[in-house]
Amino acid sequence: MGDSDRKVFVLDTNILLHEPLAIYSFQEHDVVIPMTVLEELDRIKDSKRDVARDARVAIRALEDIFHDATPEQISAGIPFSKQTAHNGTIAIFADYEITETVHAFTDKAGDNRILNAVLHLQQHYAPRDVVLITKDINMRLRAKGAGVYFVDDYRSDQLIDDVSLLTKGFVEYPGRFWDQVGECQSESRGRATLHTLPMTLFDKPFVNQYLIDEEHEFAARIKQIDDENVILKDIGHDRLMHRQAWGIHPKNVYQGMALDAMLDPDIDLVILTGPAGCGKTILAMASALEQVIEKGMYDKIIVTRNTPEIAESIGFLPGTEEEKMMPWLAAVTDTMEALHKNDVCTDGSMKYIFDKANIQFKSINFMRGRSIQNAFVLLDECQNLTASQIKTIITRCGEGTKLVCSGNLAQIDSNYLSPVTSGLTYIVERFKNFEGSANIYLNGVVRSRLAEFAEENL
Structure with a gap:
């Protein structure tokens, strides 16, 4: 798969809570984890909710990939594993540096930062497809309304469509x-x-x-x-x-x-x-x-x-x-x-x-x-x-x-x-x-x- 054929997938927090190892489902493509997602995982991992364990598993999976990488390599994206035949990469994106373009729901500041990051990456990687993956139905609707071209649910765990x-x-x-x-x-x-x-x-x-x-x-x-x-x-x-x-x-x-x-x-x-x-x-x-x-x-x-x-x-x-x-x-x-x-x-x-x-x-x-x-x-x-x-x-x-x-x-x-x-x-x-x-x-x-x-x- 050539660079132009690879897609850029931006994962929402709920994806890593739903399936902590979801990052490995996109190894043929480039995965971007916004910094806001890491912040939300950090808040959840110490909570008493059922998903706290999933948050910790997701954090450990990211640590296994990034533990020897430099800040520059993490921003640019590093391969998932040297043993895999796939040439996709995973990166962490500092979304707090992006100038706000989405203003809505002040109590949903994290969602706004993720949407801003997707809009920025959509412009940066054009004409490649940048896809926001989220299980939040309203987040998918907001993303479409804000100008995100490609939004989808995480479906690798769905054995049937109907x-x-x-x-x-x-x-x-x-x-x-x-x-x-x-x-x-x-x-x-x-x-x-x-x-x-x-x-x-x-x-x-x-x-x-x-x-x-x-x-x-x-x-x-x-x-x-x-x-x-x-x-x-x-x-x-x-x-x-x-x-x-x-x-x-x-x-x-x-x-x-x-x-x-x-x-x-x-x-x-x-x-x-x-x-x-x-x-x-x-x-x-x-x-x-x-x-x-x-x-x-x-x-x-x-x-x-x-x-x-x-x-x-x-x-x-x-x-x-x-x-x-x-x-x-x-x-x-x-x-x-x-x-x-x-x-x-x-x-x-x-x-x-x-x-x-x-x-x-x-x-x-x-x-x-x-x-x-x-x-x-x-x-x-x-x-x-x-x-x-x-x-x-x-x-x-x-x-x-x-x-x-x-x-x-x-x-x-x-x-x-x-x-x-x-x-x-x-x-x-x-x-x-x-x-x-x-x-x-x-x-x-x-x-x-x-x-x-x-x-x-x-």
Whole structure:
């Protein structure tokens, strides 16, 4: 890439907080870090906010690059690394020396200095493209209004461009499935019936993807894929609909697929997505109780979730860690009540089950460093988690542990996440080719006709 083809990327502070090593995503080009960004990172690194660690990682990454450089070299730009084949550079720009051209929002002096720096660099490097990279939507709008030609979001962590492209974990064929199949080789392995079909019948298949048809006659799961063939495990629609866990039967074929995946000991990670009221939590809890109490497959149930506040804060909560988590995990206790509402004494049943199943409510803030063995872990509302937070939790799972992640991408409470950047979207795409995971989109609201109408019309 010649000098004229290389672009100049100016990174905003929020980019380095979102991805501390984002500078290495632009190694083919020239990267400029305004001095204002370093000042903002310095203020944040000592704060008590979650992003303080990310600020420190970003600062250390810059120190590793600049530690032997002279001030003149830092201003001119130095190569990212001598080992890399890319010829891009990274520089620190003293933006406080620029005469102000953008006057707005006196409480946003840092943003103004960054915009002034971009306008100066745009003129200095012309005709090369100077691109401001920021995750702040309003900053992108202000930059356009101030005269910056190229403004963009940081997209290297986005695996898909539109959440509608996210895989649902199943394919529904029109009509009867077998009418669309020519030759088929079938065999029995133990209690399972396997079908070998040519790859040409499928569009981008992956392991543990479910296949159903419109006539409700066929249901199968992809067991194995090679260059020419796809091997299916025949489940059968009726058998899928008669799966049960802790007295819960599926109300539709999507819940049947979810139960089948959660009750399969060969699947370590199950990802449940779908609208509010589709049954994600109750199916996960019923499967957990069935496998912990009835089958003795796991020693305990660990329930955890992020704790964002939808409205105003209600202040500090008293009690132990589990008592503090109770308001956040009320959805789980509501589910337990629904599972035992027909018992003679619901409260007595719930207390017995909580002790018998060794149900523990944990905060994700204290997950780092743990190793969870032989447990059924339910990570609820994980649409509010970043990819790194979900990675932290998944890497805690040791031998004999099953993890169920559930969430609704339409109910993101975090100010820093969107459906395409949510950690839930990230793991759905990353794990779809992993033989130990399954993903099911629970289509249809079964909570009540009121909830169904609200989901469709509000």
